[in-house]
Amino acid sequence: MRSIRKLSDEARSGIRSAYIITSVQQLTRELLDNAIEADSTQIQVLISLDDWSIKLTDNGIGIQKDSLAELGRSHMSSKKGSKGETLASISQLASLKITTRHASSSSTHTLITRAGHSVYFGLSLDGNRSSRGTVVTVTDIFANIPVRRKSLNKAREIHGIKSDMQSLALVHPEIAFELRNSQQILIQLPPKSHDTVSRFCEIFGYALAEHVEEINYHGSDHVVDGFMSLECAHSRAYQYIFVNSHLIVAGDLHSVVSTTFAESSFGVMANEPASMESIDASRRHAQRYPVFLLHIHIPSSILESTYDRHHRMFYIDNQASLSNTLKQLVIDFLVKYSFISPVAESYTSASNPRHSQATTLSKSVTANKRAVSDSAVSTQQSVRSVTSPQPSRDTKKAKNENASRTSQQRRTIDVHGINSTRTSKSDWLTNVLNKWNNPTYRLLKSTTATSVDSSESRRESFKLTKTDIENARVVGQVDDKFIMAVVTTKNALVAFDQHAVDERIRVERYLEALIRRDDIVLVDPPIGTLLTYEEMRTLGTNVETVEQWGFLIDIDIKPSQEHYGQVFVKTLPGVMHDRLIREPKLVQDIIQEAVARGMNESTTLNWHVMVGLCPPTLLSLVNSKACRNSIKFGDILSMRDCEMLLQSLSHTKNPYQCAHGRPTVNPLIRL
Template sequence: MQEPTIEPLPAVTRTKLRSTQILTSLSQVVSELIQNSLDAGARQIDVGVDCEEWMCWVRDDGSGMSKDGMDILGRGLEEGRYGTSKAYAPDSLDDLSTFGFRGEALASCADVCCLEIASRTARARQTWSVIVKGSKTLYNGAAVRWKREAPGTTVCIRDAFYNLPVRRLSHPAAARTLAVIRHEIEAFALVFPSVSFTLENTHSGKDEKDMLLRIPKTASMTAAFRHLYGKALVQHVEDIDETFGDLKLQGFLSLDGAQSKAYQFLYINRHPISPCDLHHAIESKFDSSSFAKHAFDEEGETSLRSSVRRSPRKAEKKPVYVLNLTVPPQQVDNCLEPAKASVHLRDKNAIMTLLSSTIQAFLTRHGFAAPISSKALDRASPSPRKRRKYDFADDSGYAEVSRGPSPEPLYTREETEELLWTDPHTGQIYVVDTRTGNSRPQSEPPPIASGQARQSRTLSRRQAAKADKSAMPEWMQEALEANDIYAATEEKIPHLTHLPAADAERHSCQFADYLRAARGQAYGDSTTASAHRFQKADLLTARVIDQVDRKFIACLMADSSSAVGSSRSVVLIDQHAADERVRVERFLKELCFGYLSNVAAKQEEEGGGFIRLRELTRPVPILLSRHEERQLGDEAIREAFRHWGFHFVDKAEPLGTQLELGVDDGSSSGYSQVFVRCIPEVVGDKLLQDDELRDLVKGVLAKAETDPSFIHHVVEHEDRDEEDEEEEDEFRWLRALRRCPQQLLELVNSKACRGAIMFNDTLTKQQCEKLVAQLCATAFPFQCAHGRPSLVPLIHLGEVGVRSGRLCSWSEFH
């Protein structure tokens, strides 16, 4: 056998391998072309996309390319791959100030697409063009199709990935690709407010193009954000402009909270970066404050000390921000992957300090976090194990970020520090513990230590027990005896160590067996472990003993999974958890079976309506942001809502048209009303309470914003692999449960919990048996709707027909 030899790869293979790593999708192609336009100093960038035909083009008014420059790109293979105007020497790679620096984007396009470039510089009299496909130049000369009257460049991509059919098959759907491209353009528009952008879908049979996005030039990041997403999320903002040595942080933070993290944009040198530790540092500061509960919303400014109990299902608000970190280029390495969205930082601690101190200062100024005193800086911590945290440089509660040389990171160890805070509404003065956040009125004495408190409470109880009951007035004794609320609590069940000596000796054998069983040991064998795991089939043979304490149902169950044969155990079933599980599955079956039927009817182009609906006499208005209203105009999202039983009132004018075209007269509030005319009957009452309907709609839209496949996958691909739709499977509804919106699932759980059998509800033995039988028919009989266990083993009695020790006298425990 001939030994293999090492040989260089052919040039065609090298360029194709390299190109397929740089350009992975049509959206990545568009992103690279937009970055080239920004590097060329463009002030107007137009993008056209036809996902069905694998075509796109990007037109700009930048400096343009000369004919000699396009000749270099037209040489193909290795000779034309590394042609660029960005970097010329090895040292320049350590001082990058542009998006492009490798000169490979256009050459990679030529390897996997048909590339056409038409460009004109300010000195040229005509537009020159070059067409390259498969590393072969098809045309080089005066432009015919993309003639330009002014300087600039037009790059047209046709037949993308023609030589990679597998990549085409695995490419996202057209709607998803357009959504990704739109998000890319929006991200660049926020950090380049002086550049205008347009996006149109060129795949249309109409004479007019389908304009998806039009972003005019604006004066700031905040103005650009308002044009993109409306004013709803940036009605209360604070501009950020901080310096920390040679680092600079610019942008804005909003006091208005959002339902998702889709409105969080962080850049390094105006490069959008993917989620990393920097995002986590910002998020941790917001999470440790009260922002999630008290951020501004559609109802206006919320009180930081609201007297109304907050609903546990109310979604927590996420911060909204656009921040750009300016870092010296030599301290950043963004050559980790082709998209340049992942970076390595030389001085990461300084950047984290700048971010953390700026966010903490913002939260403190607006009352979302308690101020932190700088006096702790002068103290030395007596314990080296205490957790460190960043502190601030002045008494105002936030860092003074200097514009001089880079200072050392400010931090201090946690110390107990008390501050005085005056409530602006009542004028009352409170003492605040800066370490724990606990507060008390200044007029009250400080709390005593925990050990002293326990000792004081014990002494008070002893003194009260020795007090003569006759000293209590007669009328008070009668009132207490007549009122069950003040009745003495029942005594605890006596433990083995608390029993008299005679009783302990008499029952020692039985309790020893019980304790060994509780430790998982088989009777009579201290070394063999026997695990008692109940299965759903065991419930079918369970024998109800009776209700216990009006809270539980005692049952005798046989454990069929035991390795040594059928064994028996006494178990307690939580009557509330059991009934809650029965109710929640009954409600979910109705919703999920209806959903599956609606999806199947849609795929077969039949009528839907398999979920019982409540037709509202008067459509219910809900308040959404303009961006959310535009989202709701997406037919795929509306179809997903209809599958779950939600129908909206149609408008004559398409939703969000003005927002999409960037129209903003400066007087709108940024909110719009949409009307709901039908809701699912099973949770109709819950949805009409408070803002439940609005929160559900906003939550689903937020999920679709962060994960577009959540909506498009439901409509396009749900259950297409199922061949037998008429199979008799009582648990087929579980397939739809993974697509149920979380907010709808929480409402169903809440309804099941509120209407279930409660503790202290008396049940007859027949009712107990009926409840256990219903529990057997559920899919998850061993947990309630919220995931808590519904069954707990009490005592293991051993194998059937085998008696271990003496019989226990249950009357001894009465």
């Protein structure tokens, strides 16, 4: 056995660097953070992933000559709380060139490193800069880790860099940002005043922030400002939470806000007909997410020691108090715009300065809020008929209060009434019968029969495979609803739900045709669809997000930033073209969802792989069509029909349930 040896310093540095810098997006984000911390007001990024290079130029304070000499070495930093590993890691994974002129100097100096070693330090060979600032050029990124290059998706890296720059522009509106590649400018944001809403509208268009409620809360240990929008989005991409100007990844704080929104009627389509029956399930399925941007300010001494800048996470002792504050702020917003009814007397406003300490809700408030959430679900029918973003408060309040009382009473009956009835049963008769020796008929001890249909029994002793279904012997149709068959390999009698079986066969056939784009229908005239400016811009740079589902788009983005723009859909997937032509609003929902989800990296044509990436509305339409067109209860089937159904079912990917989750087969008895 070979002896264990300590890795060399170079090997350890390489491993550590590959762990710290995992992607081009993260590398760029670190350079952007450095430029912002240098008090820059203009930041330009030129990226070329064809030759794996990045160039960042800023007009910050610059780097002094003595400090520049130390850059690229581990644990050298001027920032409190920083580990000083970023530039050192970059120099290990790529070629690094830093050219800088400090504000107090008239000279420009350059540092060049390769593989972690300095190869040049001195006056700039390109001449003096005319003003202060720094240029960081990174080339040959991950050249010594080819597997890392191969694993990175270039389109996703560019998208991630754009998202990072947009988030930084939101929290630093006074800085001008520009991102470009060799072909075009991807982002160009001039400096703004300290107006977050205006910056948000500049980046994403005015449609998502046309009507907002600005937040300004001051507590004893934290301050929250920002806004919540009355508009909805088709993804969570427009939900931002910053802590001391640091973007926080989706986590507990996001969950608190999103869950509180979800428990209200916010996002329900108010422009739909009043009748619930007239609203198709596919329309109700379309998800709409809240849009919000919140800045949280806490003492820097708490954050500096706990913030993980690489993973954008922080740990704080009083996070429960902070979560309750966010929850109450959302409730304030929802009550103000009648998305939930106000809670009488026990309702506490988080914006009241007298309650800056009392951010933890009392038990009574929590209980009442649950009742409100129940009532919000109960009154969705009335909410859907409202066309204004601010429905009538009096009518809604009365309905919500009635529904709340009803839901509370119903819970009381379920919990206490039924349980009390069960526990009041007397056992005197059982004792008498157990002691009595019947001279004629001997009393048998009670036995417990375990049904073959129980989930535990099926899991342990009855597993039906596709081969079992294929070899099953059809006995016949029962009650024009079920197909009785004997599974010879299991020696058991089973019942197949004829509707669920046919629905499973059809939905897989439709999905395969959709993914393979076997049938594309030309639409004449094209269907006009209204999109927001940000959706138009995203679609213009990545039209494949929609075309991969069979929608060919004609788009013309004008340079002026309008609230909305129109695109024209020239083709539709043949599987659903009839329905989509009748209801063009569904086309808009599908396109918006596809744009929100982005381009799928997978190029496979296997429907069972791609179905998880399908726009929810489109998937719901396919499931609905399979259900409507399948065999119904009451349809008479011949023996041949039954046998063909089971043969087709055995060749499906998931033969055990229909498109909506109903079981296709139920075991009855063993023979």
